[in-house]
Amino acid sequence: MEDTAVEEAEVSGAAEFAPALVAAHPFGHSVAVAVGPDLRVFDxxxxxxxxxxxxxxxxxxxxxxxxxxxxxxxxxxASAGDDKLVKVWKTGPWRCIRTITSEKRVSAVAFSNDGLYVAFADKFGVVWLEAAGEDDEGHVSADSKPVSIFGHYCSIITSMKFSPDGRFIATADRDFKIRVTLFPKNPMxxxxxxxxxxxxxxxxxxxxAFTRISGGSCFLLSGGGDSAVRLWDHINGCLLDTYDVRDNVGELSEPNETEDSNLAIGNICLTNNNSMVAVAIQSLNGLMLLACDLVAKKLSFLKVIRTEKSYIPTSLASRCWEGLLWTVMGASNMPNQSVSQLLTRVKIIPLAQKDVQASAGHDSAALDDTEVPHGEKLLLALQGSLDGSKQEEVLAAVLAALKVSMHKMLVKKNYSEERREQRKRGRNDKKIKN
Structure with missing residues (x-):
C-alpha cells in the first residue's frame, strides 16, 4: 500500500513542478526571475x-x-536546470559567454567569491567546477571542461553556497546533511x-545561506523539511540554535486551516545587515521573519507577514544590507501547462526595522503594484501576462501544487522491486558525449 501511494503521488504532476526563482543583483543594478526555461531580467x-x-x-x-x-x-x-545546461552570463551587456553541458540534470549553482569559477551540482550529488569568465582579451577557452571536485554519494544536492571569505563551499542535500568543504587553492x-x-x-x-558579523565571524543558516531554521558554527560543525516554525503554528494558521499543514521551509534570505531572516514556508500565504542575533548566536520570532490568500512565495532575494525583499510565486512542469502560461507573481516587501515594527499583526506589508519600482514595466517584464480568465486558472493550479510539492520532490520514495526494475529500464541519464 505504501509503495502504491508513493508511486501515485510521483506521477500526479505536482511532484515534478519547478518553482519560480528570483535573484537580486548584489548592488541593486537588476533583478532576475526564472520560471520553466524562461529567464526574465529587469534593469x-x-x-x-x-x-x-x-x-x-x-x-x-x-x-x-x-x-x-x-x-x-x-x-x-548563472542559470542551470533540467536541460543539463549551465549558462554563464555577463551582466553588463547581459550576454551568455559560456554554455556548459552537464552529464545529469543540474540542481544547484554558485560562483566562487573571486568570480574565477562556477560550481554546479547534478542530480547524482556530484559537484563540478568550471572556469567562469573570459580572459583579458574577452575570450572564453574552448578547451575548458568541467571537473568533478567532490560528491554527496547519490544524494540530490538542494543548495550550494560559498562562504563570504571564500574559504569554504557548503552543500546541502535531501538526506538531512550539510557538508562544509575547504575550497583549495587549486580547485580544478x-x-x-x-x-x-x-x-x-x-x-x-x-x-x-551564509551570514556574518560585520568584519567578524561567519555563520551558516539552514532550513528544511522538518520545519526548522538552524544556525551553525560551520567550521566546527556545531549547532548553535534552532527555531521551529511550528512553535508559532497559531500565527501561521488561518481559522479554517489545520495544524496538519505542510510547514516545510522553502527558502531563507538574509536582510537588514544580516540581522533578520525572511523564511518562506511551504503552505504559508506570506512569510515569517526571524531576528538573527549573531553575537548571542540566537534566532527568535519577530512576526508573520501575510500576503493575499492566493500568494505563496517560492523564492526570496534581497541585498543583505537593504531592507527590501523580492519574492516570487510561480511554477512550471505542471499538467497541461504551455510555455505561454508560465505566469509568475512578483511582490516586494519593505523590511526596514521601522516598517516591521510599524506593521503589526498579519497585515500585508507588500508594496502595492502601483508602488513597485518602475511599476507596470517591471511587473510586465518579470511576471508575464495572460488574459484574466486564464490568469486565475493558472495561478490557482500553481497554488495547489505549491502546497504539496516539496515533500514529493525531496522526500525519498519507496518502491516495490517490480517498480524499481521498471524505473531502471526507463532511465534516461546516459552521459553526453561532447
Missing amino acids: LQGGCAVSLSDDSGGPAHSDAIRAITFGAGGDLF KGATEIQSFCLGHTEFVSCI
Missing part, C-alpha cells in the same frame, strides 16, 4: 526589461531552470578536504 538602473543575447554558441534553455545566482561582484550570473584538482558536517535536520535540507 533597475535603466528602468527597462533586458534583452538577453547568447555569444556562447550553445543551445538556449529548453527545460525548467532550477537554479540562478549572481556572482559576489555582480558582473556574472579536486576539493577533498572536508571541514565539517552540520548534522541536525531530521528531514531534507532545502536551503542554506
Whole structure:
C-alpha cells in the first residue's frame, strides 16, 4: 500500500513542478526571475526589461531552470536546470559567454567569491567546477571542461553556497546533511578536504545561506523539511540554535486551516545587515521573519507577514544590507501547462526595522503594484501576462501544487522491486558525449 501511494503521488504532476526563482543583483543594478526555461531580467538602473543575447554558441534553455545566482561582484550570473545546461552570463551587456553541458540534470549553482569559477551540482550529488569568465582579451577557452571536485554519494544536492571569505563551499542535500568543504587553492584538482558536517535536520535540507558579523565571524543558516531554521558554527560543525516554525503554528494558521499543514521551509534570505531572516514556508500565504542575533548566536520570532490568500512565495532575494525583499510565486512542469502560461507573481516587501515594527499583526506589508519600482514595466517584464480568465486558472493550479510539492520532490520514495526494475529500464541519464 505504501509503495502504491508513493508511486501515485510521483506521477500526479505536482511532484515534478519547478518553482519560480528570483535573484537580486548584489548592488541593486537588476533583478532576475526564472520560471520553466524562461529567464526574465529587469534593469533597475535603466528602468527597462533586458534583452538577453547568447555569444556562447550553445543551445538556449529548453527545460525548467532550477537554479540562478549572481556572482559576489555582480558582473556574472548563472542559470542551470533540467536541460543539463549551465549558462554563464555577463551582466553588463547581459550576454551568455559560456554554455556548459552537464552529464545529469543540474540542481544547484554558485560562483566562487573571486568570480574565477562556477560550481554546479547534478542530480547524482556530484559537484563540478568550471572556469567562469573570459580572459583579458574577452575570450572564453574552448578547451575548458568541467571537473568533478567532490560528491554527496547519490544524494540530490538542494543548495550550494560559498562562504563570504571564500574559504569554504557548503552543500546541502535531501538526506538531512550539510557538508562544509575547504575550497583549495587549486580547485580544478579536486576539493577533498572536508571541514565539517552540520548534522541536525531530521528531514531534507532545502536551503542554506551564509551570514556574518560585520568584519567578524561567519555563520551558516539552514532550513528544511522538518520545519526548522538552524544556525551553525560551520567550521566546527556545531549547532548553535534552532527555531521551529511550528512553535508559532497559531500565527501561521488561518481559522479554517489545520495544524496538519505542510510547514516545510522553502527558502531563507538574509536582510537588514544580516540581522533578520525572511523564511518562506511551504503552505504559508506570506512569510515569517526571524531576528538573527549573531553575537548571542540566537534566532527568535519577530512576526508573520501575510500576503493575499492566493500568494505563496517560492523564492526570496534581497541585498543583505537593504531592507527590501523580492519574492516570487510561480511554477512550471505542471499538467497541461504551455510555455505561454508560465505566469509568475512578483511582490516586494519593505523590511526596514521601522516598517516591521510599524506593521503589526498579519497585515500585508507588500508594496502595492502601483508602488513597485518602475511599476507596470517591471511587473510586465518579470511576471508575464495572460488574459484574466486564464490568469486565475493558472495561478490557482500553481497554488495547489505549491502546497504539496516539496515533500514529493525531496522526500525519498519507496518502491516495490517490480517498480524499481521498471524505473531502471526507463532511465534516461546516459552521459553526453561532447
